[in-house]
Amino acid sequence: MEYLSVNHALRCVLESVKKQPEIETVRLEQALGRVLAEEVYANRDQPPYDVSAMDGYALRSADLSCIPVTLTIVEDIKAGDMPTKCIQAGQCARIMTGAPVPQGADAVLRVEDTQSAGEDLVQINTPVNAGNDIRRLGENMRDGELVLRAGTEITPGVVGILATAKCARLQVTRRPRVAILSTGDELEDMDDPVDPNKIPNSNSYALMAQVQALGIEPTLLGIARDDPAELAEYLQRGLHFDVLLVSGGSSVGLHDHVRPTLENLGVNMLFWRVAMKPGHPLAFGTTARTAVFGLPGNPVSSMVCFAEFVAPALRQMMGHTHLHRRTISARLTHDVKHKPGRTEFIRVNLAQDEHGYSATSTGTQSSGVSLSMARAEGLLVVSSASNGLPAGEQVAVQLLDGTAFQNEIGFRA
Amino acid sequence: MEYLSVNHALRCVLESVKKQPEIETVRLEQALGRVLAEEVYANRDQPPYDVSAMDGYALRSADLSCIPVTLTIVEDIKAGDMPTKCIQAGQCARIMTGAPVPQGADAVLRVEDTQSAGEDLVQINTPVNAGNDIRRLGENMRDGELVLRAGTEITPGVVGILATAKCARLQVTRRPRVAILSTGDELEDMDDPVDPNKIPNSNSYALMAQVQALGIEPTLLGIARDDPAELAEYLQRGLHFDVLLVSGGSSVGLHDHVRPTLENLGVNMLFWRVAMKPGHPLAFGTTARTAVFGLPGNPVSSMVCFAEFVAPALRQMMGHTHLHRRTISARLTHDVKHKPGRTEFIRVNLAQDEHGYSATSTGTQSSGVSLSMARAEGLLVVSSASNGLPAGEQVAVQLLDGTAFQNEIGFRA
Numbered sequence: 087m088e089y090l091s092v093n094h095a096l097r098c099v100l101e102s103v104k105k106q107p108e109i110e111t112v113r114l115e116q117a118l119g120r121v122l123a124e125e126v127y128a129n130r131d132q133p134p135y136d137v138s139a140m141d142g143y144a145l146r147s148a149d150l151s152c153i154p155v156t157l158t159i160v161e162d163i164k165a166g167d168m169p170t171k172c173i174q175a176g177q178c179a180r181i182m183t184g185a186p187v188p189q190g191a192d193a194v195l196r197v198e199d200t201q202s203a204g205e206d207l208v209q210i211n212t213p214v215n216a217g218n219d220i221r222r223l224g225e226n227m228r229d230g231e232l233v234l235r236a237g238t239e240i241t242p243g244v245v246g247i248l249a250t251a252k253c254a255r256l257q258v259t260r261r262p263r264v265a266i267l268s269t270g271d272e273l274e275d276m277d278d279p280v281d282p283n284k285i286p287n288s289n290s291y292a293l294m295a296q297v298q299a300l301g302i303e304p305t306l307l308g309i310a311r312d313d314p315a316e317l318a319e320y321l322q323r324g325l326h327f328d329v330l331l332v333s334g335g336s337s338v339g340l341h342d343h344v345r346p347t348l349e350n351l352g353v354n355m356l357f358w359r360v361a362m363k364p365g366h367p368l369a370f371g372t373t374a375r376t377a378v379f380g381l382p383g384n385p386v387s388s389m390v391c392f393a394e395f396v397a398p399a400l401r402q403m404m405g406h407t408h409l410h411r412r413t414i415s416a417r418l419t420h421d422v423k424h425k426p427g428r429t430e431f432i433r434v435n436l437a438q439d440e441h442g443y444s445a446t447s448t449g450t451q452s453s454g455v456s457l458s459m460a461r462a463e464g465l466l467v468v469s470s471a472s473n474g475l476p477a478g479e480q481v482a483v484q485l486l487d488g489t490a491f492q493n494e495i496g497f498r499a
Numbered sequence: 500m501e502y503l504s505v506n507h508a509l510r511c512v513l514e515s516v517k518k519q520p521e522i523e524t525v526r527l528e529q530a531l532g533r534v535l536a537e538e539v540y541a542n543r544d545q546p547p548y549d550v551s552a553m554d555g556y557a558l559r560s561a562d563l564s565c566i567p568v569t570l571t572i573v574e575d576i577k578a579g580d581m582p583t584k585c586i587q588a589g590q591c592a593r594i595m596t597g598a599p600v601p602q603g604a605d606a607v608l609r610v611e612d613t614q615s616a617g618e619d620l621v622q623i624n625t626p627v628n629a630g631n632d633i634r635r636l637g638e639n640m641r642d643g644e645l646v647l648r649a650g651t652e653i654t655p656g657v658v659g660i661l662a663t664a665k666c667a668r669l670q671v672t673r674r675p676r677v678a679i680l681s682t683g684d685e686l687e688d689m690d691d692p693v694d695p696n697k698i699p700n701s702n703s704y705a706l707m708a709q710v711q712a713l714g715i716e717p718t719l720l721g722i723a724r725d726d727p728a729e730l731a732e733y734l735q736r737g738l739h740f741d742v743l744l745v746s747g748g749s750s751v752g753l754h755d756h757v758r759p760t761l762e763n764l765g766v767n768m769l770f771w772r773v774a775m776k777p778g779h780p781l782a783f784g785t786t787a788r789t790a791v792f793g794l795p796g797n798p799v800s801s802m803v804c805f806a807e808f809v810a811p812a813l814r815q816m817m818g819h820t821h822l823h824r825r826t827i828s829a830r831l832t833h834d835v836k837h838k839p840g841r842t843e844f845i846r847v848n849l850a851q852d853e854h855g856y857s858a859t860s861t862g863t864q865s866s867g868v869s870l871s872m873a874r875a876e877g878l879l880v881v882s883s884a885s886n887g888l889p890a891g892e893q894v895a896v897q898l899l900d901g902t903a904f905q906n907e908i909g910f911r912a
Contacts, residue, residue, distance in 0.1 A: 096908070096912075114704060115707065130695045130699075131695065132699075133698075134695045134696055134697075164684075164685075164725075165683055165684070165685035165796075166684035166685030166686075166697070168696070182755075183797065184796060184797075229695075233870060241708070241873065241900045241901035242706075242711075242712055242802065243705065243802060243869070243873030243874070243900075244873045245704050245708035246701045246704060246708070246873065248704070249699060249700065249703070249704035250699045250798075250869065252689060254689050271579035272577075272579030273579075276662065276665060280542055280665065282547045282642075283548075286664075287662065288662035289659070290662070291527060291658050291661070291662035292655050292656065293655075295530075295531045295653075295654070295655035295659070296655040298655075299654075299655055312579075342595075383578075383596060384596065385659055389655065389656060389659065406904065407906055408902075409906065411904060412904060412905045412909070413909030413910055414827055456639055456660060457639060457640060459656040459659070460656030460657045461656070462656070469911045484909065485825070486654070486656070487654045487655050487656075488821075489825065490903050491819065491821035491825060492821050492823055493820055493821045493822065495823050496823060496824075496825070496826030496895055496897065497880035497895040497897070498880075498882045499504055499505035499509075499880075
């Protein structure tokens with residue numbers, strides 16, 4: 087089998103996995119990060135009437151044609167009150183943010199632009215236009231209006247809208263169930279005593295955390311040893327999940343039993359080699375029920391393959407439309423060597439100055455150096471056709487987990 | 500009191516809140532997103548010996564001075580095995596990724612660059628340098644080496660390192676306890692019947708979700724009505740938490756009792772006006788135990804104030820060093836009007852083309868339009884000194900929640 091390009095392999099994965107058809111009901115307190123599976127309509131006009139956008143005075147803008155002018159305060163109106171008086175020429179009402187604008191008034195002037203002129207009198211020094219600082223009835227939403235479509239990702243702002251529509255419970259797409267299996271005689275499990283000749287099973291946990299970062303709690307199946315019967319038993323268990331991640335054993339080596347065993351279990355293997363670095367021994371197959379990823383045993387390769395293929399697949403299954411890690415443009419601080427053939431993902435750190443982002447390799451790109459994956463802020467993507475990149479080139483960098491925040495404020499206040 | 504600049508107010512907040520001194524122990528499965536409160540040292544050399552980086556043949560590079568050459572395969576070595584033979588001139592061993600390189604061999608050639616030449620014979624067509632595709636003993640970590648410092652944010656890559664160091668349990672900084680209180684007679688609670696003249700209590704839930712997005716589960720205290728005794732009772736309860744967020748009632752209006760009541764309860768109010776739009780009625784104070792934020796009652800203003808002030812404060816308390824939402828540079832697609840005086844945060848959507856990001860206002864910037872906050876991808880920051888921005892200008896945009904992912908792959912494979 088030929089090596090598939092990254093794009094081709096990704097297309098194959100995304101065409102194979104479908105949005106979860108099942109929906110479930112969650113409380114609003116559990117909704118963050120989920121994808122809405124119902125349409126949400128406004129149950130009221132909001133605001134329910136014209137309201138003040140400021141603490142100040144509701145007045146007739148025509149009264150301010152000659153300023154300064156002194157107006158008589160006829161009423162105090164706070165949010166939750168209903169006005170009892172109609173504002174006549176020369177009058178105004180003291181009004182709080184969110185309170186209804188009384189009849190007769192056509193503008194609000196904020197308190198900072200006024201001066202007290204004795205009891206129940208206020209001096210106005212600034213003219214305003216009709217409509218100033220008034221929020222119109224239904225400006226935010228009209229009763230019966232569709233406010234959130236099915237398929238909307240539930241961010242904090244969306245939670246606010248759901249609360250406004252009083253959705254204490256709501257329907258969301260069910261999350262895929264994910265199982266993680268590591269394979270190999272050389273692996274030492276978390277509870278085993280330290281044996282310096284063995285390799286700690288870090289992949290199960292790094293994959294667990296990558297899945298958790300997407301809002302899914304995966305099931306760790308443990309370690310299957312290099313025994314075909316044991317491997318088949320573990321894999322069979324994994325095929326009861328929506329997604330099975332198998333770490334190691336998917337290469338073309340003599341002892342790599344994962345692919346043939348999966349095929350024996352009825353998995354239709356769609357590819358097992360991708361032209362990428364790190365990470366090329368990446369396998370993918372499906373049953374009617376389960377999408378199976380055979381990930382490289384190498385920790386860095388495993389994490390990169392997860393970021394590029396598994397995460398978009400899981401996000402698509404969850405109902406998200408934004409599937410890929412955010413990319414930014416950054417200026418390379420050094421030359422990058424590359425021979426055409428494979429798409430390369432280089433671990434980089436980022437810096438920001440007035441010209442934007444710059445990207446610097448974390449150092450050795452040996453896929454054995456998992457520390458550099460833990461320390462990297464992004465993955466610089468080198469196109470498979472590239473003959474290398476010169477210092478100063480603008481390149482695409484995918485932001486990694488933990489980079490939603492930065493250490494500088496990033497703007498001039 | 501003067502209006503504080505955004506930078507001045509932020510400095511005041513960040514100087515007032517301290518990293519939580521208490522630590523707690525969590526299982527590795529619960530560690531994602533936390534901040535490590537101990538140093539982690541490697542408990543082994545990794546790899547424990549020189550290992551192969553590829554599936555292929557371990558050989559003597561000097562044997563390849565004249566190619567093609569046929570070598571005799573003397574052994575199969577897979578990960579977890581120990582080699583039993585020393586490779587002599589004209590010999591090689593079949594070797595799997597992660598398996599120990601046998602004595603005598605000084606390079607690995609991947610299987611794809613070889614051809615079978617009959618039983619136990621392999622033909623080599625490519626020369627390699629000594630050291631090719633060998634991962635050196637200790638390349639990833641040396642026994643006893645400091646691999647993770649206290650203060651490290653626990654990303655999936657860090658979870659992998661923690662698993663490698665076999666930290667099934669680890670010490671992390673305790674998260675601050677956060678209480679959320681809404682105030683106002685006009686508010687309708689989630690379980691109340693719909694009254695079109697009232698305003699649904701959306702702020703408590705939007706703030707809850709903003710806190711949850713930082714990995715903290717807050718406590719909702721409910722709604723305090725505009726009664727000084729009731730308000731004092733609720734605020735008193737909130738002062739048992741590390742952070743108290745009070746929504747509404749912090750302005751300068753007649754009925755805004757929050758600030759004086761907090762002062763009566765012993766809160767040292769440090770500021771209550773910030774030169775920003777939306778959001779200027781933002782108050783902040785402290786007791787020995789609690790940081791108190793008085794947030795605007797307006798939903799959009801409340802969310803913006805949270806993003807700019809509360810989130811950095813909570814991140815600092817959690818032990819993070821990256822406190823601020825990530826900013827990118829984007830090209831404005833239209834003019835933006837602005838009068839000097841206040842820092843303005845404009846809700847925008849983002850698009851990406853070959854020239855990078857562009858930013859477009861979500862439309863009306865009325866702070867009453869909370870739907871536009873739910874739909875925005877970022878906040879364009881207009882400096883307080885600005886006289887407006889022309890279309891085409893490069894501007895700083897803070898990415899909002901939910902924008903860690905994008906809908907296009909973002910790079911050429």
